[in-house]
Amino acid sequence: MDGMKKVPVREQDPKVRAHNFDEVCLGYNREEAMAEAERCLQCKNPLCQQGCPVSINIPGFIRKLREDDVPGAYEVISESSTLPAVCGRVCPQETQCEGRCVRGIRGEAVSIGKLERYVADTAAEMGIHPQPAKTRNGKKVAVIGAGPSGLACASDLARLGYDVTIFDALHKAGGVLSYGIPEFRLPKERVVDREIDNVRALGVRIETDVIIGKSVTIDELMDREGYDAVFIGSGAGLPKFMHIPGEQAMGVFSANEYLTRSNLMHAYREDARTPIYHAKKAVVVGGGNVAMDAARTALRLGADVTIVYRRSEAELPARKEEVHHAKEEGIRFELLTNPEEILTDENGWVSGVRCIRMELGEPDASGRRRPVPIEGSEFMIDCDAVIMALGTSPNPLISSTTDGLATTTKGGLVVNEENGETTRPGVFAGGDAVTGAATVILAMGAGRKAARGIDEYLRSRD
Amino acid sequence: MFKILKKEKLSANIYRMVVEAPRVAAHAMPGQFLIVRTDAEGERIPLTICDDDKEKGTVTIVFQPVGGETARMALLKEGDSFADVVGPLGNPSELVHVPVEELRKMKLLFIAGGVGTAPVYHQLKWLHAQGVDADCIQGARSRDILILEKEMQEVTGHLYFATDDGSYGIHGNVCVALQQLYDEGKRYDHCVVIGPMIMMKFACQLTKKLGIPTTASMNTLMVDGTGMCGACRLLVGGEVKFACVDGPEFDGWKIDFDQAMQRARMYKTEEGRLYLEEKEGETHHGGCGLCQ
Ligand SMILES: Cc1cc2nc3c(=O)[nH]c(=O)nc-3n(C[C@H](O)[C@H](O)[C@H](O)COP(=O)(O)OP(=O)(O)OC[C@H]3O[C@@H](n4cnc5c(N)ncnc54)[C@H](O)[C@@H]3O)c2cc1C
Ligand code: FES
Numbered sequence: 001m002d003g004m005k006k007v008p009v010r011e012q013d014p015k016v017r018a019h020n021f022d023e024v025c026l027g028y029n030r031e032e033a034m035a036e037a038e039r040c041l042q043c044k045n046p047l048c049q050q051g052c053p054v055s056i057n058i059p060g061f062i063r064k065l066r067e068d069d070v071p072g073a074y075e076v077i078s079e080s081s082t083l084p085a086v087c088g089r090v091c092p093q094e095t096q097c098e099g100r101c102v103r104g105i106r107g108e109a110v111s112i113g114k115l116e117r118y119v120a121d122t123a124a125e126m127g128i129h130p131q132p133a134k135t136r137n138g139k140k141v142a143v144i145g146a147g148p149s150g151l152a153c154a155s156d157l158a159r160l161g162y163d164v165t166i167f168d169a170l171h172k173a174g175g176v177l178s179y180g181i182p183e184f185r186l187p188k189e190r191v192v193d194r195e196i197d198n199v200r201a202l203g204v205r206i207e208t209d210v211i212i213g214k215s216v217t218i219d220e221l222m223d224r225e226g227y228d229a230v231f232i233g234s235g236a237g238l239p240k241f242m243h244i245p246g247e248q249a250m251g252v253f254s255a256n257e258y259l260t261r262s263n264l265m266h267a268y269r270e271d272a273r274t275p276i277y278h279a280k281k282a283v284v285v286g287g288g289n290v291a292m293d294a295a296r297t298a299l300r301l302g303a304d305v306t307i308v309y310r311r312s313e314a315e316l317p318a319r320k321e322e323v324h325h326a327k328e329e330g331i332r333f334e335l336l337t338n339p340e341e342i343l344t345d346e347n348g349w350v351s352g353v354r355c356i357r358m359e360l361g362e363p364d365a366s367g368r369r370r371p372v373p374i375e376g377s378e379f380m381i382d383c384d385a386v387i388m389a390l391g392t393s394p395n396p397l398i399s400s401t402t403d404g405l406a407t408t409t410k411g412g413l414v415v416n417e418e419n420g421e422t423t424r425p426g427v428f429a430g431g432d433a434v435t436g437a438a439t440v441i442l443a444m445g446a447g448r449k450a451a452r453g454i455d456e457y458l459r460s461r462d
Numbered sequence: 463m464f465k466i467l468k469k470e471k472l473s474a475n476i477y478r479m480v481v482e483a484p485r486v487a488a489h490a491m492p493g494q495f496l497i498v499r500t501d502a503e504g505e506r507i508p509l510t511i512c513d514d515d516k517e518k519g520t521v522t523i524v525f526q527p528v529g530g531e532t533a534r535m536a537l538l539k540e541g542d543s544f545a546d547v548v549g550p551l552g553n554p555s556e557l558v559h560v561p562v563e564e565l566r567k568m569k570l571l572f573i574a575g576g577v578g579t580a581p582v583y584h585q586l587k588w589l590h591a592q593g594v595d596a597d598c599i600q601g602a603r604s605r606d607i608l609i610l611e612k613e614m615q616e617v618t619g620h621l622y623f624a625t626d627d628g629s630y631g632i633h634g635n636v637c638v639a640l641q642q643l644y645d646e647g648k649r650y651d652h653c654v655v656i657g658p659m660i661m662m663k664f665a666c667q668l669t670k671k672l673g674i675p676t677t678a679s680m681n682t683l684m685v686d687g688t689g690m691c692g693a694c695r696l697l698v699g700g701e702v703k704f705a706c707v708d709g710p711e712f713d714g715w716k717i718d719f720d721q722a723m724q725r726a727r728m729y730k731t732e733e734g735r736l737y738l739e740e741k742e743g744e745t746h747h748g749g750c751g752l753c754q
Contacts, residue, residue: 248725265685273503
């Protein structure tokens with residue numbers, strides 16, 4: 001075995017998986033995991049750990065794995081992470097832990113994500129569950145949103161003995177993990193539901209179908225229902241549109257709508273009762289994970305798919321693996337291209353997109369080179385569906401119905417970096433609701449930090 | 463939770479259910495809606511709230527089975543439960559923000575079409591409780607599908623009926639009735655219209671001609687109902703609005719009804735196909751020759 005290269009991970013054949021919703025990556029088996037674990041240099045000063053937003057003791061868990069001690073490895077990871085089976089699958093490892101791996105300087109980095117996933121999946125198969133706290137302190141905390149930040153915050157508080165209830169607006173817990181990220185990347189029953197069950201096993205109650213700000217307000221939770229503190233992990237759910245002509249046409253969807261129909265409502269299944277449009281030719285606008293997920297969902301539902309992105313390949317914000325998988329599956333990329341108008345047929349249904357070529361100019365505020373249109377370079381792409389994956393922003397439902405919650409100009413809640421406390425005493429926040437659309441691991445980390453903040457806050461009031 | 467405490471038929475094909483949903487009932491205001499799911503695999507169905515009882519923690523819904531999912535709802539019996547009821551969603555009617563003294567001075571007209579009568583009832587009942595009796599034109603195709611006549615009488619100033627076939631009240635649709643009232647010298651300061659989109663479209667055209675500012679309640683396609691998906695978007699005065707969070711009530715003169723109706727049909731073929739497949743098995747091929 002070439003020590004410079006990762007132990008390859010088994011995947012479904014691209015031609016086969018383009019037609020099903022089963023998980024693309026099959027993960028390591030025991031042998032493969034042990035071989036990959038051997039590649040770790042066990043650095044004294046582990047840069048990988050610094051690259052991890054929640055500072056998982058990476059050499060530590062890999063050491064346990066080498067000793068064939070999966071429960072031990074799981075314990076090490078659990079000190080820092082609540083959702084390892086999820087993060088092992090969806091973290092942008094190439095810019096975090098694996099991006100810093102010393103192995104990566106002259107060869108390929110250790111496959112830390114795949115090892116994390118192996119540990120989490122194997123621990124679950126072995127029936128290892130987190131244990132509820134032995135004593136309860138009788139204090140009540142309300143957590144708003146059952147996405148990664150809310151689940152992480154609730155778990156930590158429950159472990160500390162708090163009586164925690166999570167409220168979620170949807171009928172199912174999980175946040176983006178349930179409604180956004182597709183089955184072929186993050187299996188629902190086998191991974192997401194299992195992680196949620198683990199949170200329940202800690203004694204956390206999850207009440208779905210409750211929209212904070214509509215069904216009940218934060219003030220009522222604190223004044224009437226006896227909650228001593230509140231954590232807001234309501235995510236960044238509002239989709240953006242381009243505001244170009246034709247965007248209201250039939251056949252134009254936000255990625256959120258398209259993915260929610262497919263994932264949350266199971267519309268990808270033959271027997272589903274919620275409809276989804278089965279496009280013949282779909283154009284997906286955007287270059288992030290959401291765009292890749294929408295494109296690959298449309299592909300699996302039978303469409304010929306083109307991704308249109310206004311910058312170049314280097315700037316694609318999606319995980320490298322997703323871009324690679326999308327290409328393998330036959331998705332076309334029109335890079336340095338921007339839609340200008342959506343055209344419709346006589347029935348008002350999308351018939352094509354008029355695009356213009358772009359070139360990269362001077363760097364903009366984000367430090368990335370700004371795309372500028374090339375005059376006269378317009379061209380048409382025929383299609384019968386357009387899916388907009390242009391990013392999302394926080395929903396104002398909670399901030400607008402709660403006094404004393406300051407927000408930034410972009411709609412994110414203002415918090416104290418140290419402990420997640422908002423401008424309103426006793427109310428904490430974290431995840432996409434604060435940062436705008438970011439990542440699972442950052443949301444989870446913010447949820448954990450706020451759990452510590454809440455614990456300190458409530459103890460200081462004793 | 464979400465138990466059906468009462469179920470009754472209001473007409474041959476319109477049902478009313480009283481459902482236990484304390485969190486929804488506690489905050490429900492006229493004009494708002496909720497979303498239900500019959501069972502674990504059910505579609506999310508938005509329905510306007512037609513009444514609430516804050517003490518008992520119940521809400522009332524009225525619906526007419528049209529497709530697969532509402533047909534399934536109609537099969538539920540008293541004592542059964544919905545898998546989910548979430549709400550209240552959207553904004554309350556703007557009338558609830560008007561000071562009562564002002565409301566009492568206003569001449570208000572409601573126009574209700576078909577099942578739209580039920581949400582209109584919720585608003586009229588609320589107004590009646592404030593000592594405001596508005597007028598209402600209640601329209602239906604025929605007398606036997608007019609619903610809630612008795613309840614409506616109790617909370618309305620003047621209740622006019624309009625039936626397409628002339629079997630009750632004014633012969634003709636709600637627009638014919640409105641024009642007739644206008645010609646008789648009746649004047650109104652504000653109108654609220656709830657019913658099928660096509661009816662709301664023509665009603666708004668007429669009120670614009672007659673100069674009566676009008677609010678219409680938009681029952682667009684929806685998925686989440688919280689502003690997350692954009693399925694419910696429509697054009698109001700040339701601007702994109704989300705019916706679930708910006709509405710459901712909008713300035714009827716400014717709504718692009720044609721486009722809204724088009725978008726409402728977006729899944730008709732897909733839904734219809736699913737429904738047929740379920741009812742009749744794989745029948746959707748062979749025979750007509752159209753697809754060849
Ligand atoms: C399609 C898609 C693909 C992605 N892929 C990746 C990836 O590969 N890797 C990665 O790291 N990140 C990815 N992300 C981003 C990542 O999923 C998010 O950053 C993360 O889920 C944020 O977690 P959160 O807990 O802050 O919010 P969310 O996961 O958004 O959860 C928020 C929850 O709060 C609920 N809620 C909102 N408002 C209310 C209210 N008023 N009352 C009650 N409940 C409310 C919502 O229903 C939701 O369940 C992806 C996102 C999307 C949409
Ligand atoms: S129903 Fe999803 S945004 Fe309105």
